[in-house]
Amino acid sequence: MTATKIAIVGVGKIARDQHIPSITRNGAFELSATVSRHSGVDGVENFATIEELLAGRPDVGAVALCMPPQARFDAAWTAIKAGRHVLLEKPPGATVAEVEALIAAARDEGVALFATWHSRYAASVPAAKAWLAKRQVQSARITWKEDVRRWHPGQEWIWQPGGLGVFDPGINALSILTEILPQPVRVTAAELQFPDGRDAPIAAQLQFAGASGETVSADFDWRQTGPQTWNIEIETNDGQLKLSSGGAEMTIDGKVMMQEADSEYDGIYARFAQLVAETSIDVDLAPLVHVADAFMLGRRIVVDAFEM
Incomplete structure (x- = not known):
């Protein structure tokens, strides 16, 4: 070929x-x-x-x-x-x-x-989706905190309108959430922290609800130094699932079930090759819709100025 x-x-x-x-x-x-x-x-x-x-x-x-x-x-x-x-x-x-x-x-x-939603190609995401499909989700907690200076050195576009701010990494968590949950959830409340003089948030706290009573909270922050935190914890009627390291590791009730190195972009290009061969479209807007809804519902809070 x-x-x-x-x-x-x-x-x-x-x-x-x-x-x-x-x-x-x-x-x-x-x-x-x-x-x-x-x-x-x-x-x-x-x-x-x-x-x-x-x-x-x-x-x-x-x-x-x-x-x-x-x-x-x-x-x-x-x-x-x-x-x-x-x-x-x-x-x-x-x-x-x-x-x-x-x-x-x-x-x-x-x-x-x-x-592309590269975090959906993290090693444990398919296994987490399969495990949750057989259970009733009760609640979930997302903790996604990283150092913007480490991952976006000198990139001022992220603070401009349309740059999404902390939702640039936060949307990775939302892409996993929308992929693995058996039923969709909706944003019900949000608080967005904007550094003084910036047009995009540096931190955000979101609340979600589902039709079956499940709740989700998300805590995004771009000010974390040292070890980075990319965790999703989900409580079900039959145990707790936790994805850590952005989806590379999965534990069930504290027991490590999967732990693999990053291969997200290899998965992306394998999928793109398939789409090109089939002349197909693969566009899921769910993560972006959650971000848009957070901006629509979000209470804006001005915090201390932040320099890159």
Whole structure:
């Protein structure tokens, strides 16, 4: 099978740390071009704009969009209309409506569209989903706390409108939650802490409720130094399930059931290869809808200024 030539648009930290290694390991793709005004990849042709890429490289059949979400819609729309398959880094867009427009465009043009949620490809997530499917969820608690300076060094876009702030990592937890819960939940209340002078929150506390009486709380914070915390604890009628390390480890009633190294982006590109082969669309908006609802319902609290 001939590998699909793919281009990365936005050669930043996430592209270098995750996308490029996973593309290199996946025989279904060949990294053939990049789009970046500031950097590129040695030995790979670079273009200043996606328009120049699409005009100059008709052989590139797919693009992985790794730029900040505020700029992603225009690039995705342009690529789709040029007949290219599109992979969207998370979150898939700055608004729900623009992602819905991309779904319609991809359907009209007959190309694959993939809104990635990399945390869903953590090792223990499928096993957690299967375990919960046979039980009644009573409550869940999400604790997702990390150091923004470590994971987003110098990236001011995250504090701008559409950058999501602490929901940039928090949406990873929500992508796992919406994948593994047997029944959906809805946001019922939220408190969002905005640093003085910033347009996106640095911390958030959310409450959710489900139709069967289950409750979920989420505590997101970007100010944690030292060890990072990515945990989801779920109480059921038949024991407690805990996902830790972002879904890499699963315990049942305190007993470790699974513990595996990170392979999330390898899973993403395996899925994208399948979608390209089938010319299919895989876009789940549930995590982004929860974030949008949190902004709609959230009580805004101004906290001390924060500098990167």
